Amino acid sequence: MAAERAKARFGARFELVVGVHDLAETPDARDDELASWMPFSEAEPVLGRLLAASRRTGTPLRVTSDDAFRSDLHLLAPWLVRHGVAGAIFVPTRFLGRPGRLTADDVRVLAGLGLEIGVHGARHVDWTALSEREFIDDVTEGRRALEQILGRPVDLAAVPFGRFDARVLDRLLAMGFREVHTSRPGLALASVPIKPRNMLKSGSLPAVLALGDRRGDWRDAARCRLRRLSTRFRSIGGAP
Numbered sequence: 001m002a003a004e005r006a007k008a009r010f011g012a013r014f015e016l017v018v019g020v021h022d023l024a025e026t027p028d029a030r031d032d033e034l035a036s037w038m039p040f041s042e043a044e045p046v047l048g049r050l051l052a053a054s055r056r057t058g059t060p061l062r063v064t065s066d067d068a069f070r071s072d073l074h075l076l077a078p079w080l081v082r083h084g085v086a087g088a089i090f091v092p093t094r095f096l097g098r099p100g101r102l103t104a105d106d107v108r109v110l111a112g113l114g115l116e117i118g119v120h121g122a123r124h125v126d127w128t129a130l131s132e133r134e135f136i137d138d139v140t141e142g143r144r145a146l147e148q149i150l151g152r153p154v155d156l157a158a159v160p161f162g163r164f165d166a167r168v169l170d171r172l173l174a175m176g177f178r179e180v181h182t183s184r185p186g187l188a189l190a191s192v193p194i195k196p197r198n199m200l201k202s203g204s205l206p207a208v209l210a211l212g213d214r215r216g217d218w219r220d221a222a223r224c225r226l227r228r229l230s231t232r233f234r235s236i237g238g239a240p
């Protein structure tokens with residue numbers, strides 16, 4: 001019993017953060033975006049298995065979605081609400097109102113359903129490829145637009161294309177972001193603001209499902225802490 005309680009406590013130090021994009025059965029995603037499209041009919045059983053695993057291991061599940069596809073509102077949010085799963089939506093603000101994308105009103109509805117809303121830039125550009133000024137402008141424009149829509153501060157961010165380096169991380173944390181989501185796989189440690197995310201796409205599913213069965217131990221914690229250091233030496237890229 002004591003061992004079970006200890007395990008539950010240790011498990012709660014971690015969470016499994018999953019990332020999705022367009023979930024529409026007929027994709028709204030175009031061109032390069034199609035690489036991260038997964039129809040909801042394929043994603044839902046995977047999410048169901050991850051939720052069942054989360055209940056077994058005691059490691060909370062959080063589902064995030066990037067790029068403001070309208071499936072966030074019509075497909076993902078109802079699933080999250082139905083199952084009581086935490087969610088975060090990362091919105092490139094210049095995408096709002098485009099065909100197949102969320103509107104500002106949709107973002108307010110999603111926030112009203114209890115989903116967190118986070119910054120994903122304004123233009124959806126690779127922050128590591130920009131000058132300091134351009135990078136700060138893109139983050140600030142995206143953040144201000146969301147804060148205006150929601151009428152409150154926004155302190156979550158996800159790096160576009162999963163690309164980040166030490167400069168990007170340090171600057172985002174200095175700007176007061178509480179969490180910075182990447183596209184690197186692994187369990188997220190609650191006490192570390194840089195959140196590994198496990199992107200659902202064809203090819204990644206076996207690895208994500210295997211991770212869902214893990215409770216997390218000192219090796220996962222060390223990986224979370226060391227990732228920050230490893231960015232001192234190289235920039236890291238991932239999925240859209």
Ligand SMILES: [Zn+2]
Pocket residue numbers: 066067120124159160161240
């Ligand atoms: Zn993106």
